[in-house]
Amino acid sequence: MSFPWAKQYAPKHPVMQWVDDRLPLPRFVYNAVGAGYPVPRNLNYFWNFGVLAGVALVCQIVTGIVLAMHFHSSAEGAFASVNGTIMRDVNAGWFLRFAHANGASMFFIVVYTHIARGLYYGSYKPPREMVWLLGVVIFLLLMATAFMGYVLPWGQMSFWGAQVITGFFSAIPVVGEWIRVWLLGGYAPDDAALNRFFSLHYLLPFVIAAVVILHIWALHIPGSSNPTGVEVKGEQDTVPFHPYYTAKDGLGLVIFLIVFSLLIFFAPDMLGHPDNYIEANPLSTPAHIVPEWYFLPFYAILKSFTFDFIIPAKLWGVLAMFGSILLMFFLPWLDKSPVRSANYRPMYRICFWILILDVFVLGYVGGAEPIPGNVILGQIASIYYFAHFLIIVPIISRLERPKPLPNSITEAVLKGESGSSISETAVSA
Template sequence: MSFPWARHYEPKNPVMKWVDERLPLPRFVYNAIGAGYPVPRNLNYFWNFGILAGLSLVIQIVTGIVLAMHFHSSAAGAFDSVNGTIMRDVNAGWFLRFAHANGASMFFVVVYIHIFRGLHYGSYKAPREMVWLLGVVIFLLMMATAFMGYVLPWGQMSFWGAQVITGFFSAIPVVGDWIRIWLLGGYAPDDATLNRFFSLHYLLPFVIAGVIILHIWALHIPGSNNPTGVEVKGEQDTVPFHPYYTAKDGFGVGIFLILFSTLIFFYPDYLGHPDNYIPANPLSTPAHIVPEWYFWPFYAILRAFTADFILPAKLWGVLAMFGSILLLFFLPWLDRSPVRSANYRPMYRVAFWVLVADVLILGWCGGSPAEPLYVIISQIAAAYYFAHFLIIVPIISRIETPRPLPNSITEAVLGDEGGSRITATAATA
């Protein structure tokens, strides 16, 4: 979408003018995040989480590069390099290690809120389907990167997490065992596994950065969605990104850094597992093998299948786990309602909050032991998760009667005054 009322970059300084004529990077920055990029005037603080996700990725890349300089990717040296060399011998190594480990958790917190904001305000609907699809790709890459990173400290939970999760691939008929051997580089996690996971864990964040560039590029074509879901109708509906939203994002970044610093300095191990401070021992299985907290909802879905039905239960679990994420790719076409925002869709809003509760229940079950009570709750919650996307949302989109939408973003912000202003502007034009 072109914005005819957007400001255009005209450098005044001779040096900047010379640079811009030969490499239009200043113009690109100005048009992407400066006063040359108009955005809806009614964006709330849930729109801060895009920039927070970018900041989280930068933190992970910077701390990860420094940590990689001191990491020893072998079964004999990985645990000591993380818990010995980095924590005790590297200047500020403890800070880098905790910032990287807790930064992953903060990254997922930000992205989960970002995803649910998109679900609530219908940011996956036309013409922003590509923005949503690229976002789901980023989420998948994040999960792969985080899983490989969790294996690298080579503690008990790292080793057995790799053993159990890769073991589920063996449930795939014909090629399952071959895939597992290919992933591990052998028949069990060892040096080859660490080398493969370390290499990919280092590479994938840069792939994520590339997809994020495409994500932002795709966003700038139709422009940002907004809490009303009403498209921009003119200059009166927008404000320049800078200084209005750079200031708002700056406030969000400040709150994020305060929470992040609190986690690093006061609760650095709160989100970790104590068994991961025990060196990996292939002969001693932990009583309760569990992945990192941000995988718990999907781990609960994986464990929800306990009986063979046509296919083995383990294969059903693997298919359901991947299917729970792949469903998000089809959401723009499953939800056929012309109204985007849940603020104007009373039935969808109730279903949305039930989904939020359902995902939290799945997370609770995924982090709990595989006991009958938690398995039964996981089965019910997993069934609802798939029903939400495949049955409830399509039905609601057909039978729901939405509330009346405002005529414009300005009217939604300013009320009758905004509507009068639009009418006066139109009359003058």
């Protein structure tokens, strides 16, 4: 989308003029994040989380590069290098290790909130389908990177997590066992698996960064969505990104760093598992194997299939786990409603909050013991998860009568409607 009212970059200093004529990087930055990029005037704080995700990615790359300098990617040396060398011998190694581990959790918190905002405000709808699809690709790459990173400390949960998760690939007919051996470099997690996972864990963040650039590029073509879901109609509907939203994002960043610092300095192990401080032992299986908290909803879906039906239950679980993420690729075409924002879709808004509750239930089941009650609860929650996207959303999009939309963003702002956001709905609930 072109914004004819946007300010055009015109460098005044001779050096900047020379640089801009030969490499228009200053102009690119100005148009991407400066006063040359108009954004809707009614964005709330849930639009901060895209920037926070970028900050979290940078933190992970920087801390990961330094940690890689001291990591020993072998079954004999991985645990000692993480819990000995890095934690005790490297200057500020303990800080880097905890910042990297908790940075992954903060990254997922930010990303999950970013996805929830997109679902609530219909950010996946035309003309922003490509922005959404690239976001799902980033999410898949993030999950792969996090899983391989979880294996590297080579504690009990690391080893057995790799053993269990890669074991599910063997459920794929004909090629499953071959894929599993190819992933691990052998028949069980060992030196080959550690080297593979370490290499990919180091490489994938840079791939994520490249896809993030495409994600931002795709976003700048139609422009940002907004809480009303109404497209920009003129200069009166927008404000320059700088200084208005740089200041707003700055406040969000300060809060993010405060929470991040509290985790690092006062509760560095709160989101981890204590068994991962025990060195991996292939002869001692933990009583209860669980992945990191951000995988728990999908792990619960995987565990929900307990009996064979045409194909083995194990294969159903693998297909459902991957399908629970992949179906988000099709969301722009499953939701046919012309109205984007759930602020004007009362039926969809109710189902959205049920979905959020359902994901929390799946997270609980994923980390709980597999007793009959928890298994049944996980099966019910898994059924609703798929029903929400494949049945409920398509039906609602055809039957629902949305509330009247404002004529413009400016009209909504002047009437105070932009304050009716996801945050206020949460408070009232």
